[in-house]
Structure formats: structure tokens, C-alpha cells
Amino acid sequence: MASQEYSKELHIALLAVQRATLLTKSVFHSHAKGTLNKSDASPVTIGDFGAQALIIAALQHNFPQDEIVAEEEAKDLRENDQLRETVWDLVKGASLSDATAENELGGSISSPEAMLDIIDKGNSKGGNRGRIWAIDPIDGTKGFLRGGQYAVCLGLMVDGDVKVGVLGCPNLPVSDSERLSENIGADATDAEGKGVLFSAVLGQGAQSRPLSKDTVSSPSSIHMKPLANISEATFCESVEAGHSSQGDAAAIAQKLGITKPSVRMDSQAKYGSIARGAGDLYLRLPARKDYVEKIWDHAAGDLIVREAGGQVTDVEGKRLDFSLGRTLANNKGVIAAPKDVHGEVIEAVKSILNK
Numbered sequence: 001m002a003s004q005e006y007s008k009e010l011h012i013a014l015l016a017v018q019r020a021t022l023l024t025k026s027v028f029h030s031h032a033k034g035t036l037n038k039s040d041a042s043p044v045t046i047g048d049f050g051a052q053a054l055i056i057a058a059l060q061h062n063f064p065q066d067e068i069v070a071e072e073e074a075k076d077l078r079e080n081d082q083l084r085e086t087v088w089d090l091v092k093g094a095s096l097s098d099a100t101a102e103n104e105l106g107g108s109i110s111s112p113e114a115m116l117d118i119i120d121k122g123n124s125k126g127g128n129r130g131r132i133w134a135i136d137p138i139d140g141t142k143g144f145l146r147g148g149q150y151a152v153c154l155g156l157m158v159d160g161d162v163k164v165g166v167l168g169c170p171n172l173p174v175s176d177s178e179r180l181s182e183n184i185g186a187d188a189t190d191a192e193g194k195g196v197l198f199s200a201v202l203g204q205g206a207q208s209r210p211l212s213k214d215t216v217s218s219p220s221s222i223h224m225k226p227l228a229n230i231s232e233a234t235f236c237e238s239v240e241a242g243h244s245s246q247g248d249a250a251a252i253a254q255k256l257g258i259t260k261p262s263v264r265m266d267s268q269a270k271y272g273s274i275a276r277g278a279g280d281l282y283l284r285l286p287a288r289k290d291y292v293e294k295i296w297d298h299a300a301g302d303l304i305v306r307e308a309g310g311q312v313t314d315v316e317g318k319r320l321d322f323s324l325g326r327t328l329a330n331n332k333g334v335i336a337a338p339k340d341v342h343g344e345v346i347e348a349v350k351s352i353l354n355k
């Protein structure tokens with residue numbers, strides 16, 4: 001039956017993201033973050049390594065033939081015994097409280113050395129053939145470190161097309177009745193009512209559910225909010241000015257008659273937020289001409305927004321192409337909007353960027 005397609009993949013992806021998200025929360029609350037700077041100057045923490053190990057172990061257990069493209073590599077852990085042991089302790093301690101769910105997910109890791117090899121299984125080159133998972137263990141690492149928004153991201157591509165996407169957003173409010181506000185990411189407490197899992201399967205719609213500590217909770221369908229007039233839109237953009245040109249975004253908003261200030265938020269939580277109608281547009285305008293976006297930063301969010309009634313393209317209006325390897329080599333920036341106003345937004349984007 002068509003509606004059952006990818007049901008096992010979705011179930012395992014939801015559980016895997018849920019378990020990895022618990023690990024990241026435990027890092028936030030009780031650990032020094034073990035922050036290192038990567039060669040591109042972006043930060044990586046013990047939470048990134050631990051979450052990646054847990055997700056890959058679950059995927060290998062359930063889908064041993066599949067390839068994996070993941071953001072991190074184990075090199076730093078191979079060279080630093082103390083860091084490796086800290087991540088190993090975290091990974092050993094992470095499990096869902098529901099034994100049946102934990103059993104279904106499987107993928108227990110036998111030793112610290114096995115954990116390093118598992119982390120490095122995320123080194124696939126990607127491409128347009130076969131089943132390939134894309135993992136960002138902590139997207140928005142800077143948001144994670146400052147207690148703002150971050151997301152644990154997992155997408156399944158088949159022959160270069162995203163079929164399943166899951167985003168775990170531990171710091172977003174569960175309720176989708178709240179419109180976005182400036183300070184949505186600023187509260188670092190682990191209050192009740194926080195933590196959302198977004199998901200989508202191609203052709204089957206998009207859903208959200210509260211993040212839980214055991215098996216997955218019941219889902220609700222999510223949809224982008226109808227916009228009577230584009231000038232009423234709320235748009236989201238990165239917190240980091242280096243990731244998206246805020247000057248260009250402001251000029252585009254002005255061109256569209258938008259007067260509300262943007263909501264700045266880290267990570268793919270932006271895709272989840274507009275997919276459930278808490279915001280309307282996501283503008284990611286290239287801040288650096290030479291930067292090439294990574295597939296793990298967009299695969300899950302792209303599908304979730306499209307399945308919620310949105311359109312996602314680059315700044316020229318081209319669909320994001322996940323079939324070209326680890327990067328979106330053929331795209332620049334991201335523009336996500338409800339389907340019926342997306343064309344209007346792209347016109348405004350072109351008129352500002354081509355000035």
C-alpha cells in the first residue's frame with residue numbers, strides 16, 4: 001500500500017533522532033561541552049560526536065546496506081583519549097526509557113574503538129544512486145551552545161531524492177499555536193512544553209509530535225499558514241550573520257512590503273517553524289560567494305516544508321538538488337515559502353540580488 005511506504009524507515013528515524021536528542025540535552029545540562037573548532041572554524045562538541053554515533057549505530061542495525069553521509073568524523077576523538085572516553089560514557093548512558101522502543105532501535109556499540117568506526121561510517125560521498133541517509137547530529141551547534149535553537153537532523157534519500165525527513169528540535173515549544181517571536185530561542189531551561197519532532201514522508205504529508213523519552217508520541221498533521229497578503233508575512237533567518245546576508249533579507253522584505261522584524265533562529269528549526277505555520281518564510285541569502293551548502297543542513301527541512309504545502313528553492317528558484325554528493329553544489333542559498341507566494345518571493349529576491 002502506498003501509504004505504508006517508508007513506514008519502517010520513518011519509525012526508526014523518529015526513534016533514532018529522539019534518542020540522540022536526549023543525549024544532546026544531557027550534554028547541555030550536565031557536561032562541559034568539549035567544544036573544538038573544526039578546520040572551517042565552526043564548533044563541534046561531544047554532543048555532536050555522541051549523537052552521530054547513536055544515529056549511525058541504529059541505522060546500521062536496521063538498514064545495514066544503506067550508505068550514510070554525516071557531518072562529523074572521528075579524527076579528533078582518535079587523537080584525544082580523554083575526549084573519546086567522555087563521548088563513550090555519554091553514548092553508553094543514552095537509551096530510551098521504553099525497553100521495546102530501545103530494542104527496536106538496537107545498535108548497541110561494543111567498545112570505544114567500535115564507536116569511532118561507526119562515526120566514520122558517515123563518510124559516504126553521497127550521490128544519485130541508492131539509499132543514502134544524511135545526518136546532522138547537531139545542526140546549529142552555536143545555538144546549542146548558547147541555549148538557543150538547534151536540531152538533530154536525519155533524512156533518507158533514494159536515488160538522490162529525499163523520501164523521509166526527521167528533525168528533533170528540543171528547544172522549540174510543543175504548541176504550534178504560538179507565532180514566532182524574537183526571543184523564541186533564548187530560554188535555556190528544560191521546561192515542560194518544550195521539544196518537538198517534525199517529520200515527513202514524500203507524498204504522505206508532514207507531522208509534528210512532542211519529543212518524548214520513550215517511544216514516539218502520536219502525531220498531528222502540520223501545514224503552512226495561508227497568507228492573505230505577503231506583506232503580513234513573518235520571515236525567519238539565521239542568527240549568524242555569516243550564514244545569511246541580513247542586509248539582503250531586509251531589502252527583500254521591504255520590497256515585499258513586510259514590516260515585521262525578522263525572527264532570527266539557529267538551525268533547521270526554521271524549516272519546522274514555518275512548516276507548522278508559526279512563521280511564513282525562510283530566507284537564506286548567500287553571505288559568502290564561495291560557500292557551498294551541505295546536504296545534511298537541508299535534506300529533512302526541505303521535505304518537511306514541501307510536504308506541509310511549501311516550496312523550497314535556491315535564490316534563483318531552482319529546487320535543491322541532493323543528488324550531487326555531500327554538498328548542494330548546484331544551488332546558492334535557500335528560499336522557502338508557501339507554494340502560492342513562492343514565485344512572488346523569488347521575484348523580489350532576484351530584483352534585490354541582481355541589482
Ligand SMILES: Nc1ncnc2c1ncn2[C@@H]1O[C@H](COP(=O)(O)O)[C@@H](OP(=O)(O)O)[C@H]1O
Nearest residue numbers: 042138139140141238240242243266267288291
Ligand atoms: N558561511 C556559511 N554560509 C552558510 N551556512 C554556513 C556557513 N558556515 C557554516 N554554515 C552552516 O550553517 C549551519 C547552521 O545554519 P543556521 O545559520 O541556519 O543555524 C551550520 O551547521 P552546524 O551548526 O551543524 O555546523 C553550517 O553547516
Ligand SMILES: [Mg+2]
Nearest residue numbers: 136139140297
Ligand atoms: Mg548543520
